[in-house]
Amino acid sequence: MSAAKMSSNREELLKGLNHALNREVSTFLRYMLSAAKIKGAQWAAVRDMYSAEVVDEVGHATYLADKIVMLGGTPELNPDLTPPANDVNEMLKYDIAQEIIDVKGYLRLAEIADAEGLADLKMKMEDQAADEAHHAEEMQRLLG
Numbered sequence: 001m002s003a004a005k006m007s008s009n010r011e012e013l014l015k016g017l018n019h020a021l022n023r024e025v026s027t028f029l030r031y032m033l034s035a036a037k038i039k040g041a042q043w044a045a046v047r048d049m050y051s052a053e054v055v056d057e058v059g060h061a062t063y064l065a066d067k068i069v070m071l072g073g074t075p076e077l078n079p080d081l082t083p084p085a086n087d088v089n090e091m092l093k094y095d096i097a098q099e100i101i102d103v104k105g106y107l108r109l110a111e112i113a114d115a116e117g118l119a120d121l122k123m124k125m126e127d128q129a130a131d132e133a134h135h136a137e138e139m140q141r142l143l144g
């Protein structure tokens with residue numbers, strides 16, 4: 001592999017990590033608002049799920065921001081501030097679709113990290129893909 005090719009892979013990786021960082025920040029902001037907006041005893045489990053997942057997504061975002069810097073990049077934030085739906089079922093359907101997009105995104109980042117010889121990053125991206133798949137599954141269970 002030529003030096004130029006390696007550098008373009010590294011650029012693609014940094015761009016992908018920054019994209020993922022923005023998706024994570026957008027997600028934890030949206031989940032924080034979702035938990036805040038949900039009222040009613042019948043939705044208590046959904047509210048608890050969103051509150052718990054805020055913490056998971058902050059952890060994902062923090063890992064990504066740290067890694068971007070250690071790979072020589074600069075984290076750049078431009079989150080999507082679209083608020084969550086008012087209807088809880090719509091909220092869940094939207095977020096299930098987003099979680100599934102994130103699973104695919106992390107699996108792609110794992111491939112790029114592997115090509116760059118970054119075994120730790122590859123495994124972490126696979127872990128985050130598994131976390132997002134689990135989030136989607138939890139939401140699907142709550143949706144019924």
Ligand SMILES: [Fe+2]
Pocket residue numbers: 024027056057060061102128132
């Ligand atoms: Fe996440």
Ligand SMILES: [Fe+2]
Pocket residue numbers: 053057099131132135
């Ligand atoms: Fe998630």
